[in-house]
Amino acid sequence: MSVRLKVCGMARPDNLRAVAALRPDFLGFIFYPKSRRYATPTLTPADAAAVPATIRKVGVFVDEDTAVIQERITQYGLQAVQLHGTETPETCALLRATGVVVIKAFAIGAQFDFAQLLPYVGQVDFFLFDTAGAHPGGNGTAFDWQLLADYSLPVPYFLAGGLALEHADLLRNLQLPGLFALDLNSKFETEPGVKDANLLRQMFQQLRP
């Protein structure tokens, strides 16, 4: 089976349609006002509703009120939430109990203490491992994937952080325990929030031969 693909940071209706036509497994909408890929107000609930049902819609949040997250889930028909802040296992469990898939993101630097993940086991559906940087996400740099070589927790994860076309060969052959999906973002943009559909198509062709 080929690797699952998520394209994150959709913010424009035409661009959303072009990328949805490539049939990613997940599309991400960033509901973090400080992000250069903030989905609102350019992307409306009607735009999201037009996304084919086979593509899971993921809302990305950073330390947002759960009431606001719930509102976005309803408005945009989100199937999953991706949490990039200091959200606790309790917050994750609360959201998960409403039926939404919960992806808890963690930023990885030169080293990573995997023990911090333990309280989240059983409270989230997936982890997302991203690169630590100036922003809570979308930093455009890769971390050392070998830090995940001995991953043994029963929570599958998305691999994120500066994934680019030049990584296609490595990613296609990547044998990391627990790897569930790849997350593509700033390395496939013409400007923040606008994906280069042609570049994404090349990546998809290489990862889904």
Ligand SMILES: O=C(O)c1ccccc1NCC(=O)[C@H](O)[C@H](O)COP(=O)(O)O
């Ligand atoms: O992309 C953002 O602007 C962003 C801002 C705040 C929180 C999360 C954000 N992105 C979430 C993602 O899933 C990105 O795809 C992930 O951080 C990797 O991005 P990149 O390093 O640009 O490939």
